[in-house]
Amino acid sequence: MRVGLLTAFIAVAWLGQQVQVALAQTRPSVSPSEPAKVSAPKESPPRKEAGVAVSPYTAGLVTGPPQSTEFAIAQDIATTLASGQETGPRGEVALRVLPMVGNGGIRNIRDVLTLAGADMAIAPFVLVDRLRETRTIADIQNKLVYITPLFVEEFHLLAPSEIRSLADLEGKRVNLGEEVSAAAVLGREVLNRLEVKISELNLGLDAALDGMRKGEIFASLLVSGKPVNLLARYAQADGIHLLPIPYSKALQQDYLPSTFRREDYPNIVGSGESVDTIAIKCALFAYNWPTRSERFQLLEFFVETLFSRFPEFLGDAHHPKWREVNLHEVLPGWRRFGPAERWLQRQSGGEAALRKAFGRFLEQKRTSNPPDREELFQDFMRWRERKQGW
Template structure:
């Protein structure tokens, strides 16, 4: 009896806190779930994704904070992936028509994550999380292991994103992988892509080490103090946080060899002076490995508001892609081909249609980037159509 009373008291406290904060009770309770999952993973001490396998129930969009906001879950604020999300958000926010009540037609909200399995879990469960940037190999393994149930029809991809490079950052006295034997190496936060894939890579290279699971800032500080000998960083090059740190602290970048077993999931990459001028000499290069990444989205029902909003995002993002190729944005945007397919995954249908239409308009050069049809966002008619179809669907539901 006392247990029931305690449970009721806890639920009452959560509902009262939700009311005080001005959110719906269902949303407040839903928000508690990821924290609980993180606590459970922290207690297990596992670097591999360790959430329980889940059933195939869909997620509810009723608690979405805004009918005009797309939630994009990305990496830590120090990562290139977060900078890329910011590029998308700021570019798409300019030059838009507003709705009948002054609302912005489309707002992209970057959401800080760890770049790993929890990002995928958030997209599968949180009403406000529509998309994530994640390494393809990691999402492939979550799908094949059915960590979150059968997600083959729950996730679709919008477009490939920047490859994520492995950076093995070491103290100056470390000159080879053999020097890392018995040393402490930071892999990144538990459950992050760096922690999961970094552990896999170092094990494949037969490096015997003690693992730490800290954020990048804390890991670099530990290296400065001599408490940590190396850190694995998985992020698209160049990583500004690493470049800034190297201006004032001596570090090295250690090569990561490509073994035969890695070729199925990884691709070769090279870190150059142009990427890290404060670490590498003019003619110095460091061979490493990289993984493909992609922009994954929740596969909302085709007549839902969230589906319509994702469709509007695709039209806006693809048509204004050329604006991301300028000097004000990350240089790796210029190497990205939005039309590149992602084997084993279905592309979001409106994205597939947009690319097919562009291919029909520009047949002489199919290998080129999807061209920008207008240098501005979709016209007011696209937004009006979005509102009209949403209202029509609501009337039919009543």
């Protein structure tokens, strides 16, 4: 019996040794200095979390970091729509918008596609287009709709005084913002198109600014709508200025030209000076909830409230970027949220009918001067809105 056990043990040991030899022959060797290459798995279509949102009356809006214009716009929406509503017995309101801090980039879109409480996201149109073209996030075309285009976001490329042009950044350490943020993804694309080779860092803005003061970082990119309040507080005495980004032919297909002036950043841009840069359009996207679902109905109520109260956002109390918003603007290649499309069609059709009736009225009054005609119509529309309590 002992001899049998010993023989079995020797056989098992021999087999184990042969398996190790076979594996060593088939597995490629990896040197300590060479990282193993792992192929990225093909991503399956995103799925919303099974849990329900925090409240059937609360719409989640994913936005950029706290210092960004996207966050300021989301706060404007949340505070403005919270006012003027009838409250319930415990102070609850029929509609609440909850800003959710994101990074303004791919994470925003991924959150709105997966998180139960995330109904909407503010994101650059170009970035969302890239995700659709590359299929980085599968099935995005069917899962995402847009409510309205918003405003233009400028590329703020901050640099110390010794850096005067993009050519000075060749081979140097440049911060493009947190990984998968809009600044990181699109900043990398822009620098590649302009053939500027850098050593990329992915830090937050505060850490990057501190690194520039210490001479460890030579530029930092922020993509956000001007003016960014945090930047407006920086003085030229800090030795930090806005670096020009030329609107070259390589960028004209996907980007827009823009300019920083003294009124945008009086503590950074000198009197009578201007700094050329590029910009992108951002939009308010929403998850394509099933029709008749609770979340679909909540977003429908949100659209009705936001669009009908849109003139309130154009006042001085709100961010100046609201004045760039055109609710009727269309995003090519994307489907608008159904209730938003219907609201705009109703408004356009109603105004057209009013203009036609008003024209017949003026014909009877023999008012033929076109400027007087338009001025009278606008007065009439304002009077009509006051009468209806709009």
